Amino acid sequence: MHFCNYKQSIEKIQTAKRSHIEAMDALISTTLKFLTAAEIFENENLLPYSEILNMLQEQTKVQAEISNVLPLFISNDVNSPTAYDAIRSFFQNHFLPELKNIKSYYVSTFDNDFSAIQKMSTELNVVEQNYKAADAEHQKLVNNLEKHHGNKKQEDLFNTEAFQYKTVRQACVDSIDAYNKKKYEYELECDKFFSKYEELEHSRMEKMKILFLNLSEVLTKGCEKAKDLGHNINSAYDNIKCSMEYDEIIKYEVLRKTHLPEKHNPIKNEFSFNIYEFIDPSKIFTSELHETYAISQIDILVNQTKLASVGEKVKVISEEDGYLLYNQDKTVKTIVAKDLFQVPEKYKRYIAKIVDEENPSKNTVCVLETDENCQCITMDKEIIYVPLEKIKKL
Helix, strand or coil: CCHHHHHHHHHHHHHHHHHHHHHHHHHHHHHHHHHHHHHHHHHHCCCCHHHHHHHHHHHCCCCHHHHHHHHHHHHHHCCCCHHHHHHHHHHHHHHHHHHHHHHHHHHHHHHHHHHHHHHHHHHHHHHHHHHHHHHHHHHHHHHHHHHHCCCHHHHHHHHHHHHHHHHHHHHHHHHHHHHHHHHHHHHHHHHHHHHHHHHHHHHHHHHHHHHHHHHHHHHHHHHHHHHHHHHHHHHHHHHCCCCCCHHHHCCHHHHHCCCCCCCCCCCCCCCCCCHHHCCCHHHHCHHHHHEEEEEECCCEEECCEEEECCCCEEEEEEECCEEEEECCCCCCEEEECHHHEECCHHHCCEEEEECCCCCCCCCEEEEEECCCEEEEECCCCCEEEEEHHHEEEC
């Protein structure tokens, strides 16, 4: 592998690591919110199972058949739902701890392996600087020898420099050998890191796979329990042989006396999910926010490939030391100083909300270009055009 490709591969691995950690953090955050919401729901919606059952048994006329099946109705319909408890317990006692363990092991192992690369990279930089200094000294001496050769006025200086040449040349050769040796060690360490990362990724994926298979099993059993509950209630209902009116069996006045908690939030049948309640939109649009359109102030040529012309609108990625510019298939890249580009106000990107748009996957977008009809991208990576008056910057 070419030396530059090692660095590019390491950068890609670091990007992948950040993405995996963000995904696991989002899962952990969502699970914690679910458990918190479940606790709030239970505290605010405890149903008076025992109170209802006792009052019905003591104060109403109940036929024998109803007396037998009444606890089944109330315990299953009003008391704690066992399928839900199993699902919540799995999230709390297994899913969340295991997810945290997977993330912790992944981060610590990666950082430990990567530290060896960083150490070797630092050592390589030092050796490279020594080599460049020795090469510069050698080149300077060669130039002086060529300049002073044949000049009788500079004969003494020429002789002195000629005497020094062997020592300077040997120092240059030694620095090249040291650099090549350290470069080989660095590339060898990179190969080891790639191999370890591949094993780490495989381990993480297998653990996540098993975790979600276990979750799927719990959810499947929960569905089966819910079906069994409905079947049992229907069967019990069919067994009731009632010979009197229902209003004589269970009197409304009795039920009216039961005590409900002060805070009681009825459950809506509607269910809406908005991913932006769990993940910051800026994380979803990270790559889009780092990119922008810019106007090149000069012609930019790299390895005989023209990346930009004067006044041309190009797409660039903002980095700490400049803008990353690349060709269409991204095979040629270079970092260019930011002052060599002009970024008009209309090309400055930001997160915005579309007024009157109710679809959660489309109402929050990243504005790529501000105009009468703004060019935007949704979380599904769909390019859309929205009138400026409907764009509300967040």
